[in-house]
Amino acid sequence: MLEPIDAALRDEVARFDPTLPVEEASTPPSSWYVSGAIWELERRAVLGRAWQPVASLHELVEPGAYASGCSVGEPWVVLRDDEGELRAFANACRHKGREVVRGQGRAESLVCGYHAWSYDLRGRLRSAPRMAGIRGFDREALSLPSLPVRAWGPWAWIATDPQAPALAPRVAELDAMLARTGWDRLRLHSRVSWTLACNWKVYVDNYLDGGYHVPHMHPSLDAQIDMASYRIELFEEFSVQTAAPVAAADPRTAVDPTQRIGGGAIYAWLYPNFMINRYGPCMDTNLVIPLGPDRCRVDYEFWFEEGEGEAARAFVEQSIEQAALTQREDIEICESVQRGLGSRHYDHGRYAPRVEHGEHHFHRRLAQDLRRAVGLTGADQ
Numbered sequence: 572m573l574e575p576i577d578a579a580l581r582d583e584v585a586r587f588d589p590t591l592p593v594e595e596a597s598t599p600p601s602s603w604y605v606s607g608a609i610w611e612l613e614r615r616a617v618l619g620r621a622w623q624p625v626a627s628l629h630e631l632v633e634p635g636a637y638a639s640g641c642s643v644g645e646p647w648v649v650l651r652d653d654e655g656e657l658r659a660f661a662n663a664c665r666h667k668g669r670e671v672v673r674g675q676g677r678a679e680s681l682v683c684g685y686h687a688w689s690y691d692l693r694g695r696l697r698s699a700p701r702m703a704g705i706r707g708f709d710r711e712a713l714s715l716p717s718l719p720v721r722a723w724g725p726w727a728w729i730a731t732d733p734q735a736p737a738l739a740p741r742v743a744e745l746d747a748m749l750a751r752t753g754w755d756r757l758r759l760h761s762r763v764s765w766t767l768a769c770n771w772k773v774y775v776d777n778y779l780d781g782g783y784h785v786p787h788m789h790p791s792l793d794a795q796i797d798m799a800s801y802r803i804e805l806f807e808e809f810s811v812q813t814a815a816p817v818a819a820a821d822p823r824t825a826v827d828p829t830q831r832i833g834g835g836a837i838y839a840w841l842y843p844n845f846m847i848n849r850y851g852p853c854m855d856t857n858l859v860i861p862l863g864p865d866r867c868r869v870d871y872e873f874w875f876e877e878g879e880g881e882a883a884r885a886f887v888e889q890s891i892e893q894a895a896l897t898q899r900e901d902i903e904i905c906e907s908v909q910r911g912l913g914s915r916h917y918d919h920g921r922y923a924p925r926v927e928h929g930e931h932h933f934h935r936r937l938a939q940d941l942r943r944a945v946g947l948t949g950a951d952q
């Protein structure tokens with residue numbers, strides 16, 4: 572159900588001026604990070620329209636392999652059908668709405684655990700027990716609604732909005748950039764999730780501050796990347812930060828930067844909430860799942876080029892521990908920022924123009940969607 576847009580919400584959205592250059596701009600007001608009304612608006616105008624990577628393609632190879640989950644209030648199931656097609660459906664049973672399947676697995680049909688209605692792998696209702704005597708029961712009309720689904724990189728992506736803009740043009744340049752790193756050689760090693768007491772945008776902002784906080788908050792990472800080489804490049808739907816490894820060993824870390832960072836690091840952010848960190852023989856990804864105005868979950872995946880033997884295993888463990896250390900430091904930052912944003916004495920900030928323009932780019936892109944949703948003119952600026 573769409574709520575009517577009230578004037579106060581429109582005014583709050585209008586408080587961030589996307590027409591100003593980064594040198595003159597102020598950051599969005601703190602209300603964007605704490606208000607339930609902005610959160611509801613984002614749910615439908617931003618997150619509800621976004622493509623999300625929901626499963627690894629290597630887990631969806633066999634006919635009947637499926638994965639399911641819930642993305643910003645929309646349960647979904649993605650699967651490989653009996654003809655090899657990737658399909659996705661709204662995972663809400665047409666009987667009483669229970670999620671038809673949960674978790675992941677392999678099945679010949681999707682059977683709802685509540686009253687055993689079953690659907691084939693194309694989402695068509697195949698059986699509904701004990702419905703004798705019902706009138707006007709149109710089985711054909713009771714398929715699971717299809718959702719847009721695409722394969723990109725090593726993932727299956729879905730959009731919960733059937734009108735979502737196409738994925739491929741949004742990621743074409745990023746795809747070319749990552750293809751040059753040989754990312755098709757990577758294999759999924761493991762996943763881990765962290766829940767944070769902060770708005771999802773606090774995490775994204777922190778990621779996009781152009782390495783501004785790295786020397787202050789991440790001594791071990793700072794000892795691996797050469798901050799003088801840090802570059803930020805903006806594209807329409809994503810931005811990319813790059814950095815070279817340090818030239819000489821630094822006592823602040825036991826990690827060998829020439830091995831872990833290799834020829835350089837690519838930190839790519841795809842609007843609105845996905846990050847791909849590609850460096851050396853590693854890739855880790857962060858999907859920021861908004862859970863409420865002041866809560867989010869970050870789902871990490873760790874990918875590595877395949878290596879044999881004890882040295883390769885030790886490297887993988889050390890690399891994951893390093894990523895977890897950086898993440899713990901970032902959690903501390905983000906939760907502290909959220910407390911500050913809740914202060915009656917803080918309203919908005921400013922950008923460091925030569926470092927935080929990636930963050931400014933995110934806020935402008937976000938403002939475009941929010942302004943359009945509340946009917947403000949100039950939404951495309």
Ligand code: FES
Binds near residue numbers: 664683684688
């Ligand atoms: S809710 Fe699925 S069978 Fe009743």
Ligand SMILES: [Fe+2]
Binds near residue numbers: 788789900
């Ligand atoms: Fe950080």
